[in-house]
Amino acid sequence: MMTRDARKLSPEALEEIRRRAVAAVESGASQSDVARLLGVSRKTVGAWVRAFRRSGEDSFRARTRGRRPGEQLALSTRQQEWTIRAITRGTPDSHGLRAQLWSRQAVSDLVHREFxxxxxxxxxxxYLARWGLIDEALLKDMMRTRIATVLPQWRATNAEPQWWIPEGKVAWIIWIRPHTPPPGHSAHKRNLMNGFRNHFGDVNVLQAISHRGVVLFHAQLGPFDAHQAGRFMIRLGHQLNAPLNAIVCHWPTEHSAILKEWSAPHEHRIALHPSTG
Known part of the structure; x- marks a missing residue:
C-alpha cells in the first residue's frame, strides 16, 4: 500500500487515526504492521506512540475551527425528514450528485442544493448520528479491535495473507439496522422528533470507514441481497479510487451466505476478509 502524508488529513481525521494507531500498538501490534494497515509511515506511527506515552490523551487533541460564515446549525423537521427519505431511496448519484456512496460531504451537498x-x-x-443512519463510534471501535485480529495472521506467516491486495486501500464494514422498531411501539406514536427509529420502517445500512477515517454508507428499506451488497463493495472501491481490502466487522448471521460469494479476490479487485467474531 502506498504511504500517505498524514499532515494532509483534517484535524479530526488525524486525531482519530492517531488513536487507532496507538491503540493497536499498545495492544501488541508492531508499528510496521499498523503503519501498513493505516497507510502511513512507520516513523509516523512511532512518533504518535512516543507522544502518547509522554503526554497521554493530550497528544490526540486536534484544534477545532470556528463556524464558517453562512453555516446553519439547524434544519427544520420537514427538511430533516425529506433528507432522510432521500438517503434511504437511493445513492447520491441517483439524486444527481457525483458521489457513489453517501458521506458527510454528499449529504451536505444535497441539503445545500435543495434548501x-x-x-x-x-x-x-x-445529524446522521441523531438520525441513527451511521454509528461512527461503533465503526471506530470495530476498526480498533479488528486491527489486533488481522495482524497476527501476517506475523504467523511472515507475509501478507493470500486474500490481501498489497496496493489496495483498507475499509472496515458493518451492516446494521438502526431503525428496528422497539417492542410495544404503535403506529400512532411514530414521529421524527422521537428519534424516528420507528418512523421510516425497516432501514438497513451498510457502513464503511476507510483507514483515513472517511465514513461512507448506503441505506435502504429492507435487507440487502447479494447483488445489492456486491454493488456496495464495488461502489466503495470506486469511491476510494483503488482496489479494496474489505474487513467485515459486523454482519447479520442470517445473511452470512452473501459473504461466501465474496470470499476470494473478485474481478473488481475486492478482497473480502470476514472478521465478525
Whole structure:
C-alpha cells in the first residue's frame, strides 16, 4: 500500500487515526504492521506512540475551527425528514450528485442544493448520528479491535495473507439496522422528533470507514441481497479510487451466505476478509 502524508488529513481525521494507531500498538501490534494497515509511515506511527506515552490523551487533541460564515446549525423537521427519505431511496448519484456512496460531504451537498442551507461536515455528522443512519463510534471501535485480529495472521506467516491486495486501500464494514422498531411501539406514536427509529420502517445500512477515517454508507428499506451488497463493495472501491481490502466487522448471521460469494479476490479487485467474531 502506498504511504500517505498524514499532515494532509483534517484535524479530526488525524486525531482519530492517531488513536487507532496507538491503540493497536499498545495492544501488541508492531508499528510496521499498523503503519501498513493505516497507510502511513512507520516513523509516523512511532512518533504518535512516543507522544502518547509522554503526554497521554493530550497528544490526540486536534484544534477545532470556528463556524464558517453562512453555516446553519439547524434544519427544520420537514427538511430533516425529506433528507432522510432521500438517503434511504437511493445513492447520491441517483439524486444527481457525483458521489457513489453517501458521506458527510454528499449529504451536505444535497441539503445545500435543495434548501440553500450550508452545513459543515461536522454538523452533518451530528445529524446522521441523531438520525441513527451511521454509528461512527461503533465503526471506530470495530476498526480498533479488528486491527489486533488481522495482524497476527501476517506475523504467523511472515507475509501478507493470500486474500490481501498489497496496493489496495483498507475499509472496515458493518451492516446494521438502526431503525428496528422497539417492542410495544404503535403506529400512532411514530414521529421524527422521537428519534424516528420507528418512523421510516425497516432501514438497513451498510457502513464503511476507510483507514483515513472517511465514513461512507448506503441505506435502504429492507435487507440487502447479494447483488445489492456486491454493488456496495464495488461502489466503495470506486469511491476510494483503488482496489479494496474489505474487513467485515459486523454482519447479520442470517445473511452470512452473501459473504461466501465474496470470499476470494473478485474481478473488481475486492478482497473480502470476514472478521465478525
Amino acid at each position: 440553500q442551507v450550508l452545513l459543515s461536515p461536522a454538523t452533518v455528522g451530528q
